[in-house]
Amino acid sequence: MLSFEQALEKLLAAAQPVEEIRSLPITAAAGRILAVSQQSTVAVPPLDNSAMDGYAVRVADITAAGVCLPVSQRIPAGTVGTTLQPGTAARIFTGAPVPAGADAVIMQECCEHGEVGNTSGVVINHVPHDGENIRRAGEDISVGAEILKAGVKLRPQEIALAASAGLPELPVYRRVRVGVFFTGDELVQPGEPLPPGAIYNSNRYALRALLEGMGCEVRDLGAVADTLEATRDALRRAAADNDLVLTSGGVSVGEEDHVKPAVEAEGQLDMWKIAIKPGKPLAFGEIRKADGKAWFLGLPGNPVAAFVTFLTMVRPFILRLQGAASVSPRVLNLPCASVWGRADGARLEFLRGWLNDDGAVELYKNQGSAVVTSLCWSDGLVLNPPGNTIAVGDTVRFVSFAELLS
Numbered sequence: 382m383l384s385f386e387q388a389l390e391k392l393l394a395a396a397q398p399v400e401e402i403r404s405l406p407i408t409a410a411a412g413r414i415l416a417v418s419q420q421s422t423v424a425v426p427p428l429d430n431s432a433m434d435g436y437a438v439r440v441a442d443i444t445a446a447g448v449c450l451p452v453s454q455r456i457p458a459g460t461v462g463t464t465l466q467p468g469t470a471a472r473i474f475t476g477a478p479v480p481a482g483a484d485a486v487i488m489q490e491c492c493e494h495g496e497v498g499n500t501s502g503v504v505i506n507h508v509p510h511d512g513e514n515i516r517r518a519g520e521d522i523s524v525g526a527e528i529l530k531a532g533v534k535l536r537p538q539e540i541a542l543a544a545s546a547g548l549p550e551l552p553v554y555r556r557v558r559v560g561v562f563f564t565g566d567e568l569v570q571p572g573e574p575l576p577p578g579a580i581y582n583s584n585r586y587a588l589r590a591l592l593e594g595m596g597c598e599v600r601d602l603g604a605v606a607d608t609l610e611a612t613r614d615a616l617r618r619a620a621a622d623n624d625l626v627l628t629s630g631g632v633s634v635g636e637e638d639h640v641k642p643a644v645e646a647e648g649q650l651d652m653w654k655i656a657i658k659p660g661k662p663l664a665f666g667e668i669r670k671a672d673g674k675a676w677f678l679g680l681p682g683n684p685v686a687a688f689v690t691f692l693t694m695v696r697p698f699i700l701r702l703q704g705a706a707s708v709s710p711r712v713l714n715l716p717c718a719s720v721w722g723r724a725d726g727a728r729l730e731f732l733r734g735w736l737n738d739d740g741a742v743e744l745y746k747n748q749g750s751a752v753v754t755s756l757c758w759s760d761g762l763v764l765n766p767p768g769n770t771i772a773v774g775d776t777v778r779f780v781s782f783a784e785l786l787s
Contacts, residue, residue, distance in 0.1 A: 382654045382655060382656040382661075382727065382728075383653055383654065383655050383656065384655075384656050384729070385655060385656060385657050385693070385729045388653055388655045388663065388694065389693075389694060389697060391653075391665070392665065392694060392697070392698045393697060393698065393701055393708065395665075395676070396676075396698050396701035396702050397701070397702070398414075398416075398554055398701070398702060398703065398704035399554055399555055399557060399624060399702060399703070399704070401554070401555040402416040402417070402552050402553065402554060402555070403552070403553060403554075403555050404550050404551070404552050404553075405550055405551060405553055406549065406550050407540055407543050407544055407548065407549060407550060407551055410535050410540060410543075410550070410551045410553055411535055411536070411537060411540050412534070412535065412536075412596050413534075413535050413551075413553035413554070413556075413596065414532060414533070414534055414535070414553060414554050414703045414704040414705050415529055415530070415531055415532065415533050415534075415535055415539075415551060415552070415553060415704075416531060416552045416553055416554050416704060417531055417552045418527055418529060418530050418531045419527070419528055419529040419543065419546075419548060419551065420525055420526060420527050420528065421522045421523070421524060421525065421526050421528050421546035421547075421548075422524065422525075422546070422547065423522075423524060423546060423547050424518050424519035424522065424523055424524050425519065425521045425522035425545050425546060426516055426517075426518055426519070426520070426521065427518060428461075428478040428479075428518050429478065429479040429515055429516065429517055429518050430476055430477060430478050430479060430515070430516050431473045431474065431475055431476065431477050431478075431479055431486045431514060431515065431516070432475065432486065432514045432515065432516050433475050433486065433488045433489075433514055434473070434474050434475050434488070434489050435473060435486050435487045435488040435489045435491075435492065435514065436450075436452070436470040436471065436472060436473060436486065436487045436489070436492055436503055436505070437456070437462075437465060437470065437471040437473045437479055437480055437483035437485070437486050438450065438465075438470045438471075438483060438484075438485055438486070438487055438505065438509065439465065439467060439468075439482060439483060439484060439485075440484050440485050440509055440510065440511050441467075442467065442468055442469075443487075443505050443508055443509060444508070445508065446505065446506050446507060446508055447504060447505070447506060448504070448505050449495040449496075449497055449502045449503065449504045449505075450468065450469055450470040450497065450502055450503055450505065451468075451469050451470070451497040451500040451501070451502045452469070452470055452471070452472050452500075452501055452502060452503055453465070453466060453469035453470070453471060454471045454472070454480070455471070455472040455473075456471055456472065456473045456474065456477045456478070456480060457474050457477055458474055458475065458476035458477045459476075459477070460477060460478075461478050461480075462477075462478065462480035463480060464480060464481040464482045465480045465481065465482035465483045466482070467482075470487075470502075470503050470505070471483065472503075473486060479515055484511050484512065484515075485509035485510065485511060485512065485513040485514065485515065486509075486513060486514035486515055487505055487507055487509055487513070487514070488514060491505065491506050491507035492504060492505055492506065492507075493506065521545070522545070522546060528542055528543070528546055529542065529543065529551075530706065531704075531706065532704055532705055532706025532707070533705075533706065534705060535551065535553070554703055554704040556596055556597060556598045556703075557595075557596075557597045557598070557624050557625065557699055557702045557703050558597070558598045558600065558622065558623040558624050558625070559592050559597045559598070559599055559600070559623055559624065559625045559626075559627055559699075560600045560602060560618070560619030560620065560622075560623035560625070560626045560627070560675070561585070561588055561589065561592070561599060561600070561601050561602065561619070561626075561627045561628065562601070562602035562603060562604070562605050562615045562619055562626075562628060563582055563584065563585050563603070563604055563605065563628065563629065563630070564604075564605050564606075564607055564612060564615075564628065564630065564631040564639065564640060565582075565604075565607065565630055565631060565682075566606070566607045567579050567580055568580065568581075568582040568585075568604055569581055569582065570582055570585075570604070571586070582604070583684045583753060584629040584630070584680075584682070584684055584687050585601070585603075585604075587684065587687065587688055587691075588627060588629065588680075588687065588691065589601060591688075591691050591692075591696075591786075592627070592699075594786055595696065595699055595700075595703075596703070597699065600619065600622070600623060602615055602618060602619055607631075607639060608639060609639045609642060609643055609646075611639075612631075612639040612640055612643035613643045613646055613647055615643075616643055616644060616647045616648075616668050616677075617647060617668070617670075619668075619675070620647070620648075620668035620669075620670045620674075620675035620677075621670055621671075623675050624675060624676065624702060625675060625676045625677070625678065625698075625699070625702065626668055626675050626676070626677045626678070627677075627678050627679075627680070627695065628640055628677075628678075628679050628680070629679070629680040629681065629682055629687045630679075630680075630681070630682025630687075631679070631682070640664070640679055641664065641679075644664070644666050644668065644677055644679070647668050647669060648666055648667045648668040648669045648674065648677065649666050649667055650664055650665075650666035650677070651664070651665050651666055652664055653665060655694075656727055656728045656729060656767065657689075657690075657693070657728055657729050657730075657731065658725050658728040658729070658730045658731070658750075659681070659683060659685050659686035659689055659690075659731065659750035660681055660686050660689060660690045660693075660694075660731075661681065661686075661728070662681050663678070663679070663680065663681075663690060663694060664677070664678065664679030665677070665678055665679075676698075676702075678694075678695055678698070680695070681750075683750040683751045684750075684751060684753050685733075685749070685750045685751060685752060685753060685755060685756060686750040688753075688756055689731045689762065692762075692782075692785045692786075693731065693762075693785075696708075696785065697709070710780045710784045710785055711780070711784055712764065712778050712779065712780050713778070713779045713780070713781070714776050714777070714778060714779075715736075715740065715741060715742050715776065715777060715779045716740070716741045716742070716774055716775070716776060716777075717734075717741060717742050717743075717744070717763070717771050717772075717773065717774070717775050717776070717777045718737055718739070718741035718742060718743045718773060719734075719742070719743050719744035719771065719773065720771060720772060720773060721744055721765065721770060721771035722770050722771075724765070724767070724768050724769050724770045725767060725768070726767060726768045727767055727768075728767055729764065729765070729766060729767060730748075730763075730764075730765040730767075731762045731763070731764065731765075732744055732745075732748055732762065732763040732765050733745045733748060733755040733756065733758070733759035733761075733762060733763075734759055734760065734761060734762065734763045734777075734779060735758060735759050735760050736760045736761075736779075736781075742763055742777055742779055744763065744771075745758055745759055759782070760781055760782060760783075761779055761780050761781035761782045761783075761784070761785070762779070762780050762782075762785075763777045763778065763779050764777075764778040764779070764780065765777065765778075
């Protein structure tokens with residue numbers, strides 16, 4: 382069997398980002414992968430500005446608390462004031478440019494209304510230091526600084542950063558196109574009557590949701606009859622305008638398992654046994670088409686095995702196709718609040734676990750590869766090494782579903 386690391390390395394070595402790059406308005410770029418690093422053409426902030434509402438002053442004019450200065454001007458955000466004359470203060474608001482000559486801003490809570498002769502003034506009840514409450518020009522971003530690296534997923538944070546640097550649009554990789562279909566005469570769609578011996582096809586809906594959650598364009602060919610010719614036809618149609626063809630089940634060597642010979646007839650296939658649980662079987666190959674090839678991945682049929690294998694193997698493969706620079710989830714070292722004594726001696730186990738109020742991982746009581754309730758109950762997966770038993774208080778490696786589904 383291949384180790385998990387060996388299998389993942391093989392997958393990632395094969396994957397290359399899609400070639401097409403599109404320039405999108407920043408209003409439409411969230412969730413996409415940036416194709417080209419971006420630099421700022423402006424400083425952020427562009428001018429020294431006030432960090433709060435108050436009064437711009439010269440530090441030299443305030444040697445002790447209680448000094449009263451005439452207010453010479455009012456500077457709201459978006460307005461550039463005149464040079465501050467010695468012995469005066471300027472009423473200023475958050476974000477407004479600090480006038481030339483001023484070297485501190487006193488927040489309004491430290492000031493009160495006053496009079497200087499017949500002129501309205503302000504009493505300063507605080508002795509400032511140089512630069513107090515002033516945000517310096519370029520302190521966030523300098524002109525020419527690289528603000529976004531190629532390969533980053535554009536979250537709302539990155540969109541905000543692009544907007545603050547004045548970038549109206551961003552170059553992103555086009556969406557990865559994935560064709561899916563499902564074989565098995567025993568599979569019935571939810572909402573239909575369930576004949577004896579049949580099961581509802583949960584993998585179809587789980588995989589579609591996972592793919593759409595990653596921002597893929599999904600082409601669902603639905604259920605395919607359990608014949609070699611029908612399976613070959615589905616492969617051709619799925620590969621025609623997609624980057625990846627994804628199926629679950631049907632890649633064994635039984636008389637009713639037609640996916641393996643169909644892929645071999647339409648392209649090439651490598652059957653892997655991976656030392657993971659749940660999972661183990663994974664089919665990886667390619668389907669020939671007129672303009673090249675489409676990748677093929679065949680997942681196990683058991684629903685938990687298909688779900689876990691997607692998150693741990695297919696997800697990083699698709700991320701690489703999308704152009705993502707980082708494809709590895711963050712793994713946390715956490716205490717375990719459960720006992721696990723049924724260690725598999727040969728395979729890395731992905732155990733479903735829940736985080737309790739103490740920040741410890743509790744394991745679901747039934748870790749079977751068909752127990753879908755374990756996925757709903759859990760917060761993520763414990764990566765348990767081969768042959769390892771777990772006692773209460775042991776440290777385990779944990780990756781959250783929030784991380785894997787982001």
